[in-house]
Amino acid sequence: MIESMNVAILIVAGLVSLSIFSSLLSTRIGAPLLLVFLTVGLLAGEDGLGHLRFDDARAAYLIGSVALAVILFDSGFHTGIKAFRAAAFPALTLASLGVLITTTVVAIPTHYLLGMGWVESALLGSIVSSTDAAAVFFLLRVGGLNLRDRVRSTLEVESGSNDPMAIFLTLSLVGLLAGHHAVSGWAGLTILSEFATQFGVGALAGMAGGGMIVFAVNRMGFERGLQPLAAISLAMVVFAATGVMQGSGFLAVYIAGLIAGNARISAPETMRRFQEGLTWLAQIVMFLTLGLLATPSQFAPYIPGALAVAVVLMFIARPLAVWLCLLPFGFKRNDTSFIAWVGLRGSVSVLLSIVPMVAGLSHGRDYFIVTFLVVLVSLALQGWTIAPVARFLGQVVPRRIGPVERMELEVPGARHELVGYRVVADSMVARGQRLPRWAEPSLVVRDGRSFGAFAVGALRPGDTAYLFARPERVPHLDRMFASAAPAAEADHRFFGDFGLAPTIQMKELAVSYGLDIPPEAQNQTASEWLIRQLGHTPGVGDRVALGDVELIVRSLDWDDTIAEIGLAVEPTAVDRPRLPLLFQSPAEMIGMVRRLFRGRAKPPVIPPTVE
Numbered sequence: 001m002i003e004s005m006n007v008a009i010l011i012v013a014g015l016v017s018l019s020i021f022s023s024l025l026s027t028r029i030g031a032p033l034l035l036v037f038l039t040v041g042l043l044a045g046e047d048g049l050g051h052l053r054f055d056d057a058r059a060a061y062l063i064g065s066v067a068l069a070v071i072l073f074d075s076g077f078h079t080g081i082k083a084f085r086a087a088a089f090p091a092l093t094l095a096s097l098g099v100l101i102t103t104t105v106v107a108i109p110t111h112y113l114l115g116m117g118w119v120e121s122a123l124l125g126s127i128v129s130s131t132d133a134a135a136v137f138f139l140l141r142v143g144g145l146n147l148r149d150r151v152r153s154t155l156e157v158e159s160g161s162n163d164p165m166a167i168f169l170t171l172s173l174v175g176l177l178a179g180h181h182a183v184s185g186w187a188g189l190t191i192l193s194e195f196a197t198q199f200g201v202g203a204l205a206g207m208a209g210g211g212m213i214v215f216a217v218n219r220m221g222f223e224r225g226l227q228p229l230a231a232i233s234l235a236m237v238v239f240a241a242t243g244v245m246q247g248s249g250f251l252a253v254y255i256a257g258l259i260a261g262n263a264r265i266s267a268p269e270t271m272r273r274f275q276e277g278l279t280w281l282a283q284i285v286m287f288l289t290l291g292l293l294a295t296p297s298q299f300a301p302y303i304p305g306a307l308a309v310a311v312v313l314m315f316i317a318r319p320l321a322v323w324l325c326l327l328p329f330g331f332k333r334n335d336t337s338f339i340a341w342v343g344l345r346g347s348v349s350v351l352l353s354i355v356p357m358v359a360g361l362s363h364g365r366d367y368f369i370v371t372f373l374v375v376l377v378s379l380a381l382q383g384w385t386i387a388p389v390a391r392f393l394g395q396v397v398p399r400r401i402g403p404v405e406r407m408e409l410e411v412p413g414a415r416h417e418l419v420g421y422r423v424v425a426d427s428m429v430a431r432g433q434r435l436p437r438w439a440e441p442s443l444v445v446r447d448g449r450s451f452g453a454f455a456v457g458a459l460r461p462g463d464t465a466y467l468f469a470r471p472e473r474v475p476h477l478d479r480m481f482a483s484a485a486p487a488a489e490a491d492h493r494f495f496g497d498f499g500l501a502p503t504i505q506m507k508e509l510a511v512s513y514g515l516d517i518p519p520e521a522q523n524q525t526a527s528e529w530l531i532r533q534l535g536h537t538p539g540v541g542d543r544v545a546l547g548d549v550e551l552i553v554r555s556l557d558w559d560d561t562i563a564e565i566g567l568a569v570e571p572t573a574v575d576r577p578r579l580p581l582l583f584q585s586p587a588e589m590i591g592m593v594r595r596l597f598r599g600r601a602k603p604p605v606i607p608p609t610v611e
Contacts, residue, residue: 020123037283055293074158084538087150099165103129104122105125130162133348134360135344148335163254166349210233210260306370308371310374313374314382329536337579341382349374404478405421421464480553515546540553549571
């Protein structure tokens with residue numbers, strides 16, 4: 001018994017270690033890391049080098065559900081409330097209506113190509129309808145892409161909030177096929193009632209659970225090492241208890257994380273680091289488990305149909321759903337194109353494909369195999385091309401600062417963080433830039449000796465300065481202590497030819513550049529005019545044409561107000577649509593139809609004059 005236990009521990013620990021070490025290889029060849037984890041599971045499985053037999057669908061579903069709950073709690077915890085507010089309406093529209101559209105569109109080729117009934121086809125569509133939070137968060141946060149704020153926020157909130165809708169649709173359709181819902185005129189009302197219960201109970205439980213987690217961590221006096229354990233254990237209580245109450249546990253745990261992560265919680269940095277490691281472990285275990293459950297020798301007959309479903313999903317269903325859902329929100333065509341491409345399918349889809357097997361549906365394993373192949377194609381094609389597609393569509397914001405050497409120290413019970421910076425030679429501080437009054441150094445270490453802020457004088461390269469600052473103001477300090485950005489990254493085409501103060505009056509710009517500005521905008525500042533024209537919370541890189549010039553948001557202050565505006569003397573091509581005729585706005589479609597009809601209109605026939 002002890003020997004078999006040691007063998008089991010050796011296998012599990014060895015697979016996790018192999019997955020971690022394989023990440024070093026994936027970064028060198030540019031492979032999506034989650035695809036590597038899945039491949040490790042395949043290689044260790046029954047048809048791989050490890051010959052490990054694992055066919056317990058119920059255990060796989062349990063492991064995957066717990067891991068997904070951990071990932072969603074961390075996703076909510078790391079989503080700032082400002083980002084959520086900025087992207088809430090478009091992201092939640094994608095997470096609800098977008099999932100329905102994707103399900104419907106995918107069901108059509110599934111019905112004709114795979115020979116499934118319409119309900120079975122809709123079930124497969126619902127299984128692959130949601131983007132994967134683990135895959136999207138990894139590529140956007142760990143992948144090093146500095147994307148435009150609004151696009152990044154929309155993708156993060158959508159990927160974290162669309163799983164409950166896909167899970168609800170999948171469970172409802174499985175219940176219909178398993179006979180839990182009678183196929184009648186009342187079935188639709190039953191499903192709608194369950195939908196209201198799932199999401200209503202899930203939302204309320206998530207808000208209550210988030211408040212409970214904040215209260216427990218801040219007021220119960222746990223030891224520092226127990227605080228993150230208390231938070232994650234309570235999150236699992238929220239997840240399971242919501243499910244017992246017939247609500248969506250996945251929605252509840254995401255909302256609980258969102259509330260806890262944006263509250264004034266004790267030891268936030270300790271909790272973030274703990275959850276980051278735990279989330280990595282959850283992703284590795286989930287992908288390994290799903291890889292072990294797959295049997296590649298059974299894939300061959302399903303490959304043509306699965307490839308067809310993957311193509312329809314990536315190039316028709318997802319783009320159509322994104323375009324229709326984002327039409328009312330004023331996204332530029334390149335933004336819509338990128339959001340449409342970042343529709344990665346991953347562990348959530350494979351996890352949902354286990355449900356038909358657990359429910360005992362005939363051909364239940366067919367859903368798993370087809371979904372597994374679709375996920376492989378999505379991770380390989382979309383995951384491998386995220387960075388080049390982002391650059392092609394002008395979504396990557398060039399970094400205006402170089403690396404920054406920052407250390408963070410928590411101050412228990414305080415609203416401030418103690419941050420330490422090593423002063424580098426080409427930083428703004430080293431060049432004489434004064435620090436804000438709210439960021440006076442508390443301690444400066446120079447040549448191995450400690451000095452008070454007033455005793456040391458001006459900061460020099462090589463000093464280490466320790467300052468108290470609120471967490472939301474730390475990015476502003478990063479800019480002041482960071483080294484200069486490499487010339488290749490300081491893209492003047494993106495940020496404009498020179499900078500303007502956000503308080504400059506529009507009438508001053510009109511005089512300087514001969515611009516035609518409406519009378520009602522004459523007394524507005526450039527910042528006010530930009531925000532009004534954008535129609536949404538500004539983000540770095542947002543730009544608006546003004547006659548023959550272009551005004552660009554160069555940087556934001558710690559409170560998300562515009563700190564600097566760039567002016568391009570000639571309009572740039574950054575936002576020029578790269579995919580002609582696709583993702584047209586309503587105004588563009590109306591204009592195209594008018595031009596089409598004008599082109600077809602025949603010139604009037606002038607009768608000849610009689611002399």
